Amino acid sequence: MSRAYQSFEYGIKDAEELLAHFDSINANPPPANAEVLKRAGLVMALTAWETYVEDRLLEEMNKKIGVVAGSYVGDFVMKKLHTDLKQFHNPSSDKTKRIFQEYLGIDVTEGWYWANHEPEKAKSTLNSWIGKRGDAVHRSKPVANGSPIAHLIKRDELEKVIRFIKELVKATDAYIDTHL
Template sequence: MSQAKSSFEHGIKDAEELLAHFDAINCNPPPANAEVLKRAGLVMALTAWETYVEDRITEAMDKRLNVVSGSYVGEFIQKKLQQELKQFHNPTSDKTKKIFQDYLGLDVTSAWFWANVTPEKARKSLNQWISKRGDAVHRSKPINNGSSAAHLIKKDELEKVIRFLRELVRATDDYLEQNL
């Protein structure tokens, strides 16, 4: 297992803990401010994914560049990668595919399959979750005129995204372990 995957496992626990806090205060009806825990859980789960991608490409490149470490070429590539990672936000399937292809010559998205999930379905799901994270980050609770507004993310959806990301990381890490 990569160090990046170990770090992901630690990071995804934040999302699980936020979900546990939501469960602990959830009653019928739930407090009005409980929804923020689910939004924060979504943000933390996808932040764990973003960190995994950044750490995993860095880890793989460190390994690949070991033979040229300290040389001009090695330093140039490392600096280029670090510059790119500073601007690498919201790792959609296309962005993730591109960075791994550019630096390692590998399409990690082709390995995104597991029970009842194809690479195409995994790509689409990841993109939808990334988009929803953007809504959670940039939009607070919708303003309503006395009527109950729909929650951005339901409890079962947060559980689903956590499971999805765990599988996505497992599939990506397994693929890279076999192909590096």
């Protein structure tokens, strides 16, 4: 298990705790402001994924740089990586694939297999959640003209995204371990 995976396990707890907090205040009907906890949980789950990708890439690059660390070449590569990571937002399947291929020469999406998931399904599911994360971050509650608006993310969906991201990280970490 990588250090990035260990950090991820700590980071994903924020999303799990937001879900637990939502459950603790959930009544029938839930308070009007409870929906924000689910949106925040979605954002935190996908932030944990983004942080994992960045940390795992840095972890592997530090190993790869090894003997040239501190040299002009080593510094150049690490400076470029840090610049790329500063611009690495919303790690969709394509962005994740591209950055791992560029720096480590592997397509991590090929390893996205687990129960009821294969790479194509995992990619489309990740991309869908990334899109929803964008909505949660950039759009608060929509304005209604007297009629109730559906919540951006339902409680069971938040539970699914947390489980999905945990499995995605586990599959990615295992794939990197066996291919580097």
